[in-house]
Amino acid sequence: MSTGTVLAVAIPVIVVLGAVVAFVSLRRRDATGLGYLSRETRRRDEQVTASAEAGDAAGAFGVSAQARDLERSVALERRPAPVAVAAPEMPQDWAPPPASQVGVTRRQFLNRSSVMLMATGLGTFNAAMIAFLWPRPTGGFGSKVKIGTVASVDEAIASSTPAVNFSYFSEAQSYIQPYPTDSATLDAAEAVYSGTVLDAMKAGYVALWQKCPHLGCKVPVCGSSQWFECPCHGSKYNRVGEKKSGPAPRGMDRFAVTIEEGNVFVNTGTVAQGPAIGTDTTGQGLEGPHCG
Ligand code: FES
Known part of the structure; x- marks a missing residue:
């Protein structure tokens, strides 16, 4: 055979054989499922396989104990800090405080309050009794009031006639007016007045209370x-x-x-009612126009 013929047969045979070798090699790798792994990977897989066969689970999954501890510590750090909850206090049985701390007990307080109320009531009652039994004041209105000597009172009366203000004595709240002492006037007075009022008129004095007998206004002149x-x-x-x-x-x-002894007294402790309507013992008529 010629050289050309040998080459023509040999080249296709070589090509076919190469293709068969390549095909067989790829099939083997697919059967192992590893694909194209590096040498280092394959070595580690071999170590894992050896560890698994020796019973080491961590080693079987390729996780070292150090890495597992690191992962656990990181997880613990990320976990929220636990909230401190105080333990509930158990209720305690009530016990009365010692007397040294209380000071005054309820019984003492009630007893003392009762005593104080009774003392206050009795004190008020006694004060009212004393005020009721106390002698009436002398020298002021409501008692026998000295308004001056006979001379000074007569002078006041004389100077007030016919003044705008009649002789007024504030200590007795009274006007002291002169009363005519002629027999005709006194006879008329005796027909109307009596007692100490008539005696005063006979002495020439009339003490008129300033209070109006109608409704109590002060009556001016x-x-x-x-x-x-x-x-x-x-x-x-x-x-x-x-x-x-x-x-x-x-x-x-x-x-x-x-x-009495040259002094004039007005007994303001006893009020003598004024004479009845129509009484006119002096006959004094209107001496000018009215004021109101
Ligand atoms: S109070 Fe009425 S007339 Fe004097």
């Missing part, structure tokens, strides 16, 4: 009419307090006047 004229409801009285007009039920109330 009207300088023009020379009468007492009440500004509240218009009651009018002559100079000795006998009612002339208005709603008042009677004449002006009055007090007893006494003269």
